[in-house]
Amino acid sequence: MNITFLFLAVIAAIVAWWLAQQRLTAKPWLEAGSIGDTGASSLPAAKIGLGVFLAVVSSLFALLISAYSMRMEMGEWKPAPVPKLLWLNTGALILSSGALQWARVAAHRGRLDRVRAVLLAGGIFAFAFLAGQLVAWRQLDAAGYYLTANPAAAFFYLITGVHGLHLLGGLVALGRTMDKAWQGAKLDQMRLSVDLCATYWHFLLFVWLVLFSLLLLTDPIESDSGLVSLIGRIF
């Protein structure tokens, strides 16, 4: 559960930082009168909303990783070898995230034509990632590590699947942003949409890098190696 505790600690730190700005020790009954600053953020609500949503998704992945490591620690752990293809997929996701970052910069500079082109590229790379993940699944399946082969395999499909579904959801949002870009929506609306998409993409890239490194770290280890319980304990 360590990664879940780590996640909770990060959330607690954010909450504490935020609460510290809300003058929790003020005695509100002594302060009749107007107060100009309510402590609300100057960011648009949509960005705050996305931030809260990412916290929820982080909780989901932290718990998945915790479940993975707790199960790993319990013995009889025969993980599938990590398909080499995942390296290529990781590259595609990095490119996709990079493209969205480029789109964000372009949107802030008002270069609508470039925004369109780069968004499209980002979408294509994201699709490439998803397609690559599907191929990796088929490779594993063919190698005998099918879904019900053992818990390690099942975890692999589950975690990559949940991640893929989140990216798929992101692609819906990206599609709507692209629609805006082509319909010629107001530039500040565009900026917000592109910003949100880019943030979400970076987040999913980060989650993927954590998941991928976890898979690599536990790749050749079977439960008879002492390393597995060590890693299980660390996460």
Next chain:
Amino acid sequence: MAIAFALILVLVVIGSVLFHVLSPWWMTPIASNWGYIDGTINLTFWITGAGYIAIILFMAYCVFRFRHQEGRRAAYQPENNKLEWSLGIGTTVAVLALLGPGLVVWYQYIEVPKGAAEIEVMGQQWQWSFRLPGKDGLLGTSDPRYVGSGNTLGLNPSDPNGQDDVVIDGGDLHLALGKPVKVLLRSIDVVHDFYVPEFRARMDLMPGLVTYFWFTPTRTGTFEVLCAAFCGVGHDAMRGSVVVDKESDYQAWLQKQHTFAELSARAKKVNLPQ
């Protein structure tokens, strides 16, 4: 209305106390060494009970004393730091008074004394089976995968330690009076819980794991075993009996039991003619 309300609150308190004093229902007489558990329950009962009565009576008094009347106006008092902190600290002390003894007893509970005899309880829908180590004093290994004809408990047939294990499938478990036992628990299907109210001590049977607890029977007699972790439609019928005997009776009973080796040999014989 306010007077009636305050009065009813007082009656609720008095009624609760009277119910406790007059009702015939309380903990089943204990039959193990875990008197400390009862002690902790009683301690908790009196400390929290006093708190409960104090709070409700104070509330009843406030409702009566400060009921709305013509011309009354509430006091204006946003907070009283000293009062709040001292109440908080007082509560912390009371809570620690509960926690301290509780943790001490828990430590005793999870530390099995040396020399406790190991026995095994196995649960499956919806019956109990038991196993005692044979003359070697060791229980053989087991796994649900070994379960089959003549091996209902899933003992490892190639483990020499298991051959002389006494298998009790369908009968009562007997224990010797005054001898500490470490009970090892396992299940081959779903979660069960080995619950004998008189022993106080207990633990779940978690499939895939071997769990344990220990106790010393201190009273002879027959005690009912209930399953106390929901395990399917037959949950309430999953009963068994533990008989606590004097040493001589226990030995007499033990002589009549069969070992794993005997049972598997018999199963082979039955199967051969076919």
Next chain:
Amino acid sequence: MVDIGAAEAIPSAEVEDVELYHAKSWVTKYVFCQDAKVIAIQYSITAIGIGLVALVLSWLIRLQLAFPGSFSIITPSNYYQFVTMHGMIMVIYLLTALFLGGFGNYLIPLMVGARDMVFPYVNMLSYWVYFLAVLVLVASFFAPGGPTGAGWTLYPPQAILAGTPGQDWGIILMLASLILFIIGFTMGGLNYVVTVLQGRTRGMTMMRLPLTVWGIFTATILALLAFPALFVASVMMLFDRVLGTSFFMPAIVQAGEHLKYGGGSPILFQHLFWFFGHPEVYIVALPAFGIVSDLISTHARKNIFGYRMMVWALVSIAVLSFVVWGHHMYISGMNPPFGFFFATSTLIIAVPTAIKVYNWVLTLWRGDIHLTVPMLFALGFIVTFVNGGITGLFLGNVIVDVPLSATMFVVAHFHMVMGIAPILVVFGGIYHWYPKITGRMLNERLGQFHFWVTFLGAYLIYFPMHYLGFIGVPRRYYELGETAFVPASAATLNVAITAAALVVGAAQTVFFFNVIWSLFKGKLAGGNPWKATTLEWQTPQTPPGHGNWGKELPVVYRWAYDYSVPGAGQDFLPQNQPPAKQAPQAAPS
């Protein structure tokens, strides 16, 4: 009086009419409506509707316990299905949905002085996904084999194996419904959190918020972080059941047959379930804490005692609630030393909780107590909550839990603390805010009758039930039968409890009659019948119109509890009332 000045710095918040969206048709006004107030009513009606199913199920459970074997329709399978569905509906589909979706949607925008939630469209979707979750749940009653009877905790391996009722369709629909519920809730939860963060009107600092908003806000954050655990557990179990994976399934021999599962861990499910399940208790309790604080303060005409401490206690309870889940698993066979940690954290959480109780009763001290119906329910809550809270000190203390775990003591404890107590608050809240929602008062006489029967009846049900647990009567038993250690008199007690349960259940018809009758015939309420300070009572219209505030948002000048301020003419000062030129004498702090 601290001079914070800057009165002129606040800009006008008048909005152009185009920004106030309007529903264009009947369907968008009442069905796919984006107005949080309508969504709140939709949530409430759906939650209470499915809650009535749970009430009827509880009657059937009680009838079986009092008169075992007398009802041919209550078979063991049915009984466990009733128990499971009753628990699941009450905890998730009624209480969680009603407090957050119902009270949250109605009160947050009004109390923080916003026009609506920040993402109204997502808010609308939230309700409809919840509605779908309820439909799937209801569908399981009609599926072949009926709903799942695995107990509301749905522990594997039992939950998905033969031998448990509803293992073919019931469990699948249950898990699907939970997954939908969590998705729907997340949509709503984002709204509640972000509206409190960003939607507060001018002058509404966090420390000026009524505790109701604080309670719902912290509970929502808990829920957003905890529900993913249930989501993960549900998805994994669904995989085990439908696709044959073995996340939670070790090697199993059932009825002599070797099943295809192997290598999974049932205790992993319990960790995930309770990582959600314990915060869930507070997801229900924290909104109740908040609401009850406001009810007591308003009807005792006195500021809530120790507002800052109340806020800090809410936050500490919320934080601690994530590190206590193991107290549900003391005897599960988890690593025994964990018991030390979880017992300590669990008992520590009693301290901020006790401080809240003290502050409620100290608010009564030297108050001007109006025993209105909402106040009755609030005070009734304190009794049942304290009672249920102290039995929590039994079960939280690891060694005391050993003999009491999974007995009727546990059933009595959690019904008292997270069944009866929050439901009394729900009723208190409805009696309190009904005038704002409908413009009419609920009938007081009927309300008093409803309170006394519900409160005393519930106490009579659950107080004696603890003693069955002391004897050692296990929970989830279809039929106890002849059991040597249980005296015959326990059966009489069960009959008495059932009689009380039937009466309490039947008395709820009085409440429903009151709600419907008063809608048409109730006394007209006016805008602020309780003379309350918080913003929802200061709307230009009652019931509040779309957009809540007309053309201009309110400006907040003071905290939510200016009752009986010395020197002020009336015994309450609404939050949006500017300070008088001559500031009233500040009280000693």
